Amino acid sequence: MSSTLREYATFLARAVRQPTRVGAVLPTSRHVATAVTAVVPSFGSPTVLELGPGTGALSGPIQRRLAEGARHLAVEIDPEMVRYLHRSKPWLEVIEGDATHLRELLDAAAVEQVDVVISSIPWTLLPPDRQRTLLREVAAVLVPDGVLTTITYLTTLWRPNTRAFVAALHDTFDEVLPRTAVWRNLPPARIYACRRPKADSVTPRQR
């Protein structure tokens, strides 16, 4: 089996077993990957964190942008995906766990703060209080001039959970830029780039 087919088969098998956690039937397209990873610095030694790497559709494009000395971590909740990543992308620092406990997971990996977070967690399948908890965790680990980029699907824009998520982005970050839609993805995607976590979105304990 080719590596692409193996990736799709692994992804689909997990999507069937855990539909609400995986939240898609196919890995993200390379068109979305290009758009979502454009915020990754191609020089210096940033720490880049992926949330929900799945089978790693964004991991390769991120890694290709990074210069020597950069650090690339990924937090994935699904043990099968983690095993797949260990085998197929040995250069990726994969942490098995729930991103809701991000601070704890990063402490265990001796990571203080990160420069970039790229999330493809299926936000709009999460209840609004969980969306906010997760966003607060992200805001608390970002450096002050850090950036979060994330993906939503155009097909879910009308859903209350999507509207709740976009409102939570605006409550958590000072700048929220919806980038243009990317049609060459199944389903078509919209990417958000968020900067400057608001001080009042992060509790003093998290700071």
Ligand SMILES: C[S@@+](CC[C@H](N)C(=O)[O-])C[C@H]1O[C@@H](n2cnc3c(N)ncnc32)[C@H](O)[C@@H]1O
């Ligand atoms: C839509 S898939 C995206 C996979 C891949 N990044 C891509 O773009 O093709 C969502 C991934 O997020 C993971 N995930 C969902 N909830 C999570 C959580 N709370 N913590 C960490 N990973 C999570 C799922 O297991 C799945 O691998």
